[in-house]
Amino acid sequence: MTHRTGTTPVTAGVESPPDIATMRDAINRLLDPEAVPxxxxxxxxxxxxxxxxxxxxxxxxxxxxxxxxxxxxxDNIPRYCALACLGEARGKLREQPSPTPHGPVAYGRRLARVLNALCDHYEALSGCP
Incomplete structure (x- = not known):
């Protein structure tokens, strides 16, 4: 679990921060297949x-x-944006893929886009590059 003091992230306990690079690899697999040739x-x-x-x-x-x-x-704008993105993510997790032939890939891409946005928010809020 990551805690912030001022602008410096501080890790408490033995938990490690989320592996954003692995998350972005999964995102790219759906959104940018050329990134994984x-x-x-x-x-x-x-x-x-x-x-x-x-x-x-x-x-x-x-x-x-x-x-x-x-x-x-x-009243912080990054807070508001991150919380709005969280609401969007919760909505996506409640959805199910459409039964159409392209439904599963479209659903996966929606999840990938919202995960990508959350990765951006995490990096911005935690001070991680």
Whole structure:
């Protein structure tokens, strides 16, 4: 769990910070396949696994972003934006893929986009690059 004192992140206990690089790799697998040129197109089973991975990343990152945002003053714009993004993420997690042929990949991309935004908020709020 990461705590901030002023602008310097402080890690409490033995928990390590979220692995943003791994999260971004999963995001890129869906949103920017050229970023992983050696990766073949996703098969249905791989897409399902990747979607579950994205959901897991969201479950891990959302509390971190919320905690960091809650420490900011109530009238702080980055706080407001991060909390709005959290609401969007919660909505995406409640959704199900459309039964259309492109439904699962579209759903995975929606999760990837909201995870990407939360990664940006986490980095901004925690002072991590």
């Amino acid at each position: 050696e990766a073949p197109p996703l098969e249905a089973e791989e897409l399902e696994t990747l979607t579950l991975q994205l959901r897991g990343h969201l479950d891990l990152l959302m509390p971190e972003v919320e905690e960091a945002a809650q420490r900011l003053p109530k």
